[in-house]
Amino acid sequence: MKAINIQWDTDSDKELLELPKEIEIPSFIKEDEDAISDYITNKTGFCHKGFELLKDYYIPVTWEVRDEVKIEATSLKEAIKYFKEHINEIPLGTEPKYIDDSYQIDDGNNGQATVEETLQYLKEFWYFDDEE
Structure with a gap:
């Protein structure tokens, strides 16, 4: 799973330039928006306004x-x-x-x-x- 198109909530453009646009979510994090949101914030030290979730699908x-x-x-x-x-x-x-x-x-x-x-x-x- 990967969080993509992360919309960062920062006060300066300089900080925004250094923040990733996507973050790989470890497998131990459940597919729960709050848990993923907390992981992103804890990993970067910054809050965000939202993200999209890229998931793996196994198609027959x-x-x-x-x-x-x-x-x-x-x-x-x-x-x-x-x-x-x-x-x-x-x-x-x-x-x-x-x-x-x-x-x-x-x-x-x-x-x-x-x-x-x-x-x-x-x-x-x-x-x-x-x-x-």
Whole structure:
């Protein structure tokens, strides 16, 4: 977490020039505006009029890979049948290759949802909770 765009409350422009515009907030500080405000003041010795909080968000993403697995069988048809019937028992391949342009946000619509639709999807299915 980082406090950015800090609006300092100082009497002189000289002091203002020496104060940071952003401050990294340690992980032990809870995401509480009063606690963060106190941390900023205690760290710098100056009061402020406000700040914005830059937080880390972990967005669910997907991508595709392709690979091959070895199946012993008497024919290709039998190999396919065996694979389909035992898919959960067959180990993943060991040389996956990334499928170009498959990297996307998990938005419930193959990466095609709008920002608002994606926000709603993440709140509903991934239990994100964020105040704007």
